[in-house]
Amino acid sequence: MRVTVLGATGSVGQSTLDLIGREPGRFEVVALTGGRNVERLAADARRLRAQVAVTCHDGLLGELRDALAGSGVEARAGAAALAEAAEEPADRVVSAIVGSAGLVPGLAALRQGTTVALANKETLVCAGPLVMAEAKVHGATILPVDSEHSAVFQALTGEDPAAVERVVITASGGAFRDWPLERLARATPEEAATHPNWDMGQRITIDSASMFNKALELIETKEFFGIAPERIEAVIHPESLVHALVGFRDGALMAHLGAPDMRHAIGYALNWPDRRDLPVARLDLAKVGQLTFAAPDPARWPALGLAREVMAMGGAAGAAFNAAKEAALDLFLARRVRFTDMASIVAEVLTTMSSRDGLQNAALSLDTVLETDALARARANEAAAALAAG
Numbered sequence: 001m002r003v004t005v006l007g008a009t010g011s012v013g014q015s016t017l018d019l020i021g022r023e024p025g026r027f028e029v030v031a032l033t034g035g036r037n038v039e040r041l042a043a044d045a046r047r048l049r050a051q052v053a054v055t056c057h058d059g060l061l062g063e064l065r066d067a068l069a070g071s072g073v074e075a076r077a078g079a080a081a082l083a084e085a086a087e088e089p090a091d092r093v094v095s096a097i098v099g100s101a102g103l104v105p106g107l108a109a110l111r112q113g114t115t116v117a118l119a120n121k122e123t124l125v126c127a128g129p130l131v132m133a134e135a136k137v138h139g140a141t142i143l144p145v146d147s148e149h150s151a152v153f154q155a156l157t158g159e160d161p162a163a164v165e166r167v168v169i170t171a172s173g174g175a176f177r178d179w180p181l182e183r184l185a186r187a188t189p190e191e192a193a194t195h196p197n198w199d200m201g202q203r204i205t206i207d208s209a210s211m212f213n214k215a216l217e218l219i220e221t222k223e224f225f226g227i228a229p230e231r232i233e234a235v236i237h238p239e240s241l242v243h244a245l246v247g248f249r250d251g252a253l254m255a256h257l258g259a260p261d262m263r264h265a266i267g268y269a270l271n272w273p274d275r276r277d278l279p280v281a282r283l284d285l286a287k288v289g290q291l292t293f294a295a296p297d298p299a300r301w302p303a304l305g306l307a308r309e310v311m312a313m314g315g316a317a318g319a320a321f322n323a324a325k326e327a328a329l330d331l332f333l334a335r336r337v338r339f340t341d342m343a344s345i346v347a348e349v350l351t352t353m354s355s356r357d358g359l360q361n362a363a364l365s366l367d368t369v370l371e372t373d374a375l376a377r378a379r380a381n382e383a384a385a386a387l388a389a390g
């Protein structure tokens, strides 16, 4: 099987390479892409005998070439090279870049009619209708890798979509689930970047603490499965063992359980439509003992309410929401805004852009999405400046 991994140096990327490395001879690695971590990219490209290694940073081409000298792996750099790598013929393209930067290369792969294993949820949040339409036109398949969406996909296999009554995705509650509300404003990036159950990249881990990750996932569920927003629920489940549940018209609720290990969802997408052995821990339910669920508190996690507003708006609202969230996260990481300011900034951007920039009426093309993304980042920085000015 020919495989390309976009975002190979990250958390999902490394879990993917772990699976690939366990089955020598089964996979032919076409392209691996990364960003700043040229050393890791080159080492993995050598070890797995990739045809091409690409860093998204033009300025790192020399470093990548040096690191690959004598290996036979071709070094490339820059945004265009990244999209070209995604277009190389492959049986699976794993889309695991973080942020809206994953949209263009993911779309490039879909336009080749490739089967894309999609971890980059931002692709669907920013441009869901466009991406799903392009996949259809080009005969491409999207397999969800986000754990909740892989779980829903598995629960739906063989079922009549018309019989689905609701979809429930679970949320751990992140780092601050049990913190007193008044302490949240003083939370540091280091505290937010500690997940209770999953070992993930820094950005998604902080998004779990703010619940922006689940907000993105509500939108991802709507766009990928075509389910009406009022039929999609998020429930707090601190153990992260039940990933999602699908409710049917007869009242049956089918749950997907598994250890919090992304190699399950990644392996499922690599092996689909088959199931093969995967090196993930098996749950001992007697040891697990009990599973707990609770309704999310809107005061603690305003991001969920914002996601509902975005789904109601439609148009380019998803692109603005995601970009404002990314910009607010950058500001939080730079310690220029407080943890709780992130939701205020995103809310302000949505309000401003829906009244001044016609967000909800935008016809969704790639250009509109990219323009909206850039504008929302600028608006988020304006909102942060206004907050700082008091």
Ligand SMILES: NC(=O)C1=CN([C@@H]2O[C@H](COP(=O)(O)OP(=O)(O)OC[C@H]3O[C@@H](n4cnc5c(N)ncnc54)[C@H](OP(=O)(O)O)[C@@H]3O)[C@@H](O)[C@H]2O)C=CC1
Pocket: 006, 007, 008, 009, 010, 011, 012, 013, 033, 034, 035, 036, 037, 038, 056, 095, 096, 097, 098, 099, 101, 102, 119, 120, 121, 122, 145, 146, 147, 198, 199, 200, 201, 202, 203, 204, 262
């Ligand atoms: N981690 C997880 O368990 C899960 C992740 N996801 C989703 O998967 C995606 C990846 O997450 P995760 O693996 O945690 O992220 P990481 O931050 O660990 O990795 C991100 C990857 O993207 C690369 N990258 C960063 N910026 C750019 C850019 N501008 N252009 C091209 N490549 C870039 C990084 O390169 P480098 O590091 O070399 O700079 C790295 O390879 C996200 O969309 C996330 O929401 C979904 C479910 C679970």
Ligand SMILES: CC(=O)[C@@H](O)[C@H](O)COP(=O)(O)O
Pocket: 146, 147, 148, 170, 171, 172, 173, 174, 198, 204, 207, 208, 209, 213, 214, 262
């Ligand atoms: C593993 C995965 O899919 C993450 O998106 C996970 O859902 C994050 O955990 P939270 O439930 O805390 O957001």
Ligand SMILES: [Mn+2]
Pocket: 146, 147, 148, 217
């Ligand atoms: Mn998830």
